[in-house]
Amino acid sequence: MRLVHFSDTHLGFFEYARIDPETGLNQREQDFYRAWWKVVDDILSDPPDLVIHAGDLFHTPRPTNRAIRVASEGLKQIGEAGIPVVLISGNHSTPRIRATGSIFETLSLFPNVRAAFRGVYERFRVGNVAVHCVPHCATEEDMQAAFEAIELDAKAELNILVTHGSWQGRTAYSMGEFSEQRIPDVEALLDVRFDYIALGHYHRRVDVSDHASYSGSTERTSLNQRDAETGYLRVEWKAGELRREFVPVPSRPVHRVELRPTPDAGPSEILAALEREAAQTPEGAIVDLALLDIRRETYLKLDLREVDRLFEKALIVERSVQLRNDDSEERTAGEIGSLTEEFERFVVRRDMLPDDRQRLLKLGLEFLTAVTEEQGE
Numbered sequence: 129m130r131l132v133h134f135s136d137t138h139l140g141f142f143e144y145a146r147i148d149p150e151t152g153l154n155q156r157e158q159d160f161y162r163a164w165w166k167v168v169d170d171i172l173s174d175p176p177d178l179v180i181h182a183g184d185l186f187h188t189p190r191p192t193n194r195a196i197r198v199a200s201e202g203l204k205q206i207g208e209a210g211i212p213v214v215l216i217s218g219n220h221s222t223p224r225i226r227a228t229g230s231i232f233e234t235l236s237l238f239p240n241v242r243a244a245f246r247g248v249y250e251r252f253r254v255g256n257v258a259v260h261c262v263p264h265c266a267t268e269e270d271m272q273a274a275f276e277a278i279e280l281d282a283k284a285e286l287n288i289l290v291t292h293g294s295w296q297g298r299t300a301y302s303m304g305e306f307s308e309q310r311i312p313d314v315e316a317l318l319d320v321r322f323d324y325i326a327l328g329h330y331h332r333r334v335d336v337s338d339h340a341s342y343s344g345s346t347e348r349t350s351l352n353q354r355d356a357e358t359g360y361l362r363v364e365w366k367a368g369e370l371r372r373e374f375v376p377v378p379s380r381p382v383h384r385v386e387l388r389p390t391p392d393a394g395p396s397e398i399l400a401a402l403e404r405e406a407a408q409t410p411e412g413a414i415v416d417l418a419l420l421d422i423r424r425e426t427y428l429k430l431d432l433r434e435v436d437r438l439f440e441k442a443l444i445v446e447r448s449v450q451l452r453n454d455d456s457e458e459r460t461a462g463e464i465g466s467l468t469e470e471f472e473r474f475v476v477r478r479d480m481l482p483d484d485r486q487r488l489l490k491l492g493l494e495f496l497t498a499v500t501e502e503q504g505e
């Protein structure tokens with residue numbers, strides 16, 4: 129018995145205004161489709177006995193026609209190849225209002241495709257395998273009820289649980305999302321033992337026990353996952369023994385650059401250091417640039433368009449800034465990335481007398497603060 133366990137494909141995810149010149153699609157949206165097709169192609173070229181998707185097939189509960197099309201085409205091909213597929217819905221793909229219906233209802237029309245998405249326990253028998261599904265549920269109580277409803281199939285060769293959430297509520301397997309569910313210690317709760325537990329939700333491949341695993345996601349939805357490998361699991365039983373093999377799926381590289389300039393370094397020194405970093409950046413990478421301990425004055429003088437130009441091989445530069453807190457210079461109001469920052473940046477780079485600059489800054493920031501507060505009311 130061989131199975132492919134994958135999860136968190138987040139079809140329809142997109143970010144950044146970057147278009148693939150060939151397809152005209154958002155580049156990141158395309159990345160997620162490419163990862164999906166890699167798994168589908170692998171499944172077709174080395175067919176397992178069963179495919180399990182443990183949730184977050186789509187990024188949103190109301191996916192676009194394009195995302196639906198990509199998912200349908202892949203599932204159709206797998207199903208038509210005679211490979212059974214079991215899907216569950218995760219927190220990203222479950223509509224909050226049941227009346228809107230679910231795309232999973234449509235997907236389960238394909239031959240060999242079964243889906244659990246109704247927020248209750250469902251069991252599917254696939255050959256000799258009983259697949260117990262607890263998808264994302266509307267409430268904590270519904271979820272508890274779903275787990276309590278599980279009944280192992282004594283006649284099945286294998287009993288497999290598929291569910292989506294943070295394993296035993298541990299923060300280590302949390303995605304920090306408001307809607308996430310905490311999976312109870314279901315084996316203790318029911319006094320049973322599954323042959324395998326296929327988990328979805330956490331975007332890193334982790335074996336949480338000798339027979340329970342997160343497969344991880346196939347692409348990264350956040351910079352926090354920059355060091356996470358993307359891929360899926362091939363699980364098989366050989367002479368009754370469970371074996372798990374992680375198969376990597378290529379994803380867009382995330383390149384972390386941390387720069388901590390010395391207190392007397394000016395904008396030109398910082399740009400020179402960034403130029404050296406830019407030379408090491410992989411083509412098409414998302415650059416996760418952290419400017420640490422930088423003086424506010426220096427940061428405001430830094431030409432950000434020049435920074436982007438240095439990293440022109442990258443897809444995008446995502447900046448985060450941590451200002452020095454022992455700064456003796458007079459601090460001005462305003463947050464990095466805000467309108468006030470834009471204003472300060474403008475004034476600091478103008479050629480004018482220091483006294484005039486201070487007066488202009490003070491007045492301008494007072495006005496901006498007043499206007500922003502008014503809008504907030």
Ligand SMILES: [Mn+2]
Pocket residue numbers: 136183184218220329330331
């Ligand atoms: Mn997810």
